[in-house]
Amino acid sequence: MNPPATPKIYHIVHVDRLRSIVTDRRLWCDAEAVRRARTSSDMGTTIGMDGIKKRRLTELTLSSHPELYVGQCVPFYFCPRSIMLFVIECANHPELTYRGGQEPIIHIESDLRESVAWADRNQHRWAFTLSNAGSNYFEDRADLACLSELDWDAINSRMWTDCKDGKQAEFLIEGSFPWELVHRIGVRSPSVQSQVRTAMQASSHQPRIEILPNWYY
Numbered sequence: 027m028n029p030p031a032t033p034k035i036y037h038i039v040h041v042d043r044l045r046s047i048v049t050d051r052r053l054w055c056d057a058e059a060v061r062r063a064r065t066s067s068d069m070g071t072t073i074g075m076d077g078i079k080k081r082r083l084t085e086l087t088l089s090s091h092p093e094l095y096v097g098q099c100v101p102f103y104f105c106p107r108s109i110m111l112f113v114i115e116c117a118n119h120p121e122l123t124y125r126g127g128q129e130p131i132i133h134i135e136s137d138l139r140e141s142v143a144w145a146d147r148n149q150h151r152w153a154f155t156l157s158n159a160g161s162n163y164f165e166d167r168a169d170l171a172c173l174s175e176l177d178w179d180a181i182n183s184r185m186w187t188d189c190k191d192g193k194q195a196e197f198l199i200e201g202s203f204p205w206e207l208v209h210r211i212g213v214r215s216p217s218v219q220s221q222v223r224t225a226m227q228a229s230s231h232q233p234r235i236e237i238l239p240n241w242y243y
Contacts, residue, residue: 027178033138035102035197038111041130041218043070044211044225052202053134056097057083073114073131075121078160086160088198090153090168099152099198101159104181106133106212106241109194115243128242132222133212135233138197141207142170151200158194166198206231212238 037053046069047053054062056079063069083097103110113119115128145152153168156175167175177192186193211233213219222235 027182029173029176029178033104033173035104035136035138035141036106036108037100037102037134037136037203038073038108038131039134040071040073040124040126041132041213041221041225044132044222046070047205048226048229051205053100053205054202055100055200057095058202071124071126071130073124074110075119076123077121082160086162086164088153088166088168090166091151091200094151094200096159096198099200100203102136102197102199104138104154104176104195104197105193106135106238107184107243109186109190112243129214130218130221131214132218133238133241134208135210135212136203136207137209139170141197141199141203144204144207145199150202152198154197155195157191159196159198161191205229208233210234210236212236212241214239214242 039047059069060083079097083095086096088094088096111128111131113122114124114131117125117127142152153166154176155164155166157164176195177189180186180189180192181195183189183193211222213222213235214237216237219235219237226232
């Protein structure tokens with residue numbers, strides 16, 4: 027399957043993190059989030075797995091940027107309804123400390139090509155991986171001409187048992203990602219939509235907020 031003409035990218039967070047994202051006007055990479063958490067108690071709920079986060083911070087680097095650790099980048103998937111969201115909903119993985127399910131998780135959607143253009147203008151390195159960037163065997167590329175190497179059938183699949191590696195491909199951008207590049211926020215319910223509106227009310231930039239149950243399990 028050929029890549030879409032305008033690929034979208036998706037970052038998932040707990041809704042209670044959105045206020046700090048709006049205040050800072052950016053999403054932070056894990057390396058910076060860890061540093062900030064030492065001096066702030068208002069960062070919101072962490073939904074990732076500590077062991078994987080540590081490996082991304084201290085062990086896994088990009089072949090396209092050998093001195094750049096995965097954990098020094100803000101990660102995005104190429105689809106909503108990711109495998110990680112399924113893990114969160116099941117709430118039974120031994121490495122997952124968050125047990126609140128998918129209801130309060132929001133999808134932040136941006137445009138891939140616009141994000142790359144911003145990164146190039148602002149000297150933020152970027153790459154995309156062909157599989158899970160938390161694994162020890164992923165390959166990465168830093169050239170949009172290589173987008174056809176992604177398994178787009180797997181990325182778009184709703185039944186991913188036999189194509190887990192390809193579905194977990196990631197887009198990574200160094201350091202931080204600007205709030206102004208967020209175009210849409212997908213939520214599961216009206217109550218979470220209301221929480222998103224409240225978190226965004228002081229922001230001059232107002233992405234669309236849509237209730238999109240098909241983005242969830």
